[in-house]
Amino acid sequence: MSRIVTRLAALAATWALAGAAMAADDIDAGTGWHDPVANVLDVDFGDGSGFHARWSYFHCECGDVLIRFEQGAPEGVTTGEMLLIDGQVLAARGDIAQVDDLETVLQAPLLMLHLSFGLLERAVPEGPSAIGERRHRFSASDNLNAYRLESGRYSGTFDAPWKASGQAWSGAESRRRFEMDFTFTLRDDQGGEDESTITFSGGQDYRPGAFPMQEESSLEGWKVQWISRNETVAHAAESGLTLGALREQTGQTR
Known part of the structure; x- marks a missing residue:
C-alpha cells in the first residue's frame, strides 16, 4: 500500500509540474512584458492623496x-x-476631454504603464512565458542607482534606494496577472528624504484580438489634439470624422 501511495504522490507531482509547464507554454518564449494586446492596470499612490486609477489599454x-x-x-x-x-x-471623449490640453491627461497612464512593464522586465527578465499557474514571487532593487524611465515623449526618475516586489501568475490561457509594490526615495531641495510606494495590480492579455474601434468608428463628439504639431489646446472633431479618416491624415503629415 505504501508503494502505491508513494507512486500516486509522484504522479501527482509530475502532473502538477506538467500543468505549470503547459500554462507557461501558451505564450511564445520571446514575448516581453511590454507586448500584450490588452491590459488592465490598477494603481494606488501611497502619498495620502486618496487617488486611485484603473486604466485599460488596447494595443x-x-x-x-x-x-x-x-x-x-x-x-x-x-x-x-x-x-x-x-x-x-490624440482623440478623447468623456470627463477627461474637458481639459484644454489632452496631453496632460495622457502622461500618467503612459508613465505608469511603462513603469510597470519596466519593473516586471527587471524582476522577471524571462518574460511572461516563464509564469505558470503557481504564484511566482519576484523582486528587483538597487541601493545606489536611480530607476530611470524613458517612454517616448515622457520620462521619469525614481531615486535609490528603490525596490519592486510582488507576485505573478497565469490567470488563463495567454493571460497573466500580477501584484507589485514599488518603493522608492523622494528627495527635496533641502536634502530631506522620504519613502514613497506605488502599488500596482493588473492583468495582461497576449491573445491576438480585434482592436475595439474600427476604421468606420465615428469620432463625432470627441476632442482632437495634434501633439506632433505642438498643439496645446484640443478642439472638437469635425463633423463626419472617422478613425480611418484621422489615420489617413497622420499618414499625410509624416
Whole structure:
C-alpha cells in the first residue's frame, strides 16, 4: 500500500509540474512584458492623496493605443476614453476631454504603464512565458542607482534606494496577472528624504484580438489634439470624422 501511495504522490507531482509547464507554454518564449494586446492596470499612490486609477489599454497592430480611464479621488470619479494615433494625434471623449490640453491627461497612464512593464522586465527578465499557474514571487532593487524611465515623449526618475516586489501568475490561457509594490526615495531641495510606494495590480492579455474601434468608428463628439504639431489646446472633431479618416491624415503629415 505504501508503494502505491508513494507512486500516486509522484504522479501527482509530475502532473502538477506538467500543468505549470503547459500554462507557461501558451505564450511564445520571446514575448516581453511590454507586448500584450490588452491590459488592465490598477494603481494606488501611497502619498495620502486618496487617488486611485484603473486604466485599460488596447494595443492595435497599427501602433494606435486606446486607453479607458476610471480615476478616483476625494473630489469624485473621472472617466473617459483616449486614443493615441500613430504617436501624432490624440482623440478623447468623456470627463477627461474637458481639459484644454489632452496631453496632460495622457502622461500618467503612459508613465505608469511603462513603469510597470519596466519593473516586471527587471524582476522577471524571462518574460511572461516563464509564469505558470503557481504564484511566482519576484523582486528587483538597487541601493545606489536611480530607476530611470524613458517612454517616448515622457520620462521619469525614481531615486535609490528603490525596490519592486510582488507576485505573478497565469490567470488563463495567454493571460497573466500580477501584484507589485514599488518603493522608492523622494528627495527635496533641502536634502530631506522620504519613502514613497506605488502599488500596482493588473492583468495582461497576449491573445491576438480585434482592436475595439474600427476604421468606420465615428469620432463625432470627441476632442482632437495634434501633439506632433505642438498643439496645446484640443478642439472638437469635425463633423463626419472617422478613425480611418484621422489615420489617413497622420499618414499625410509624416
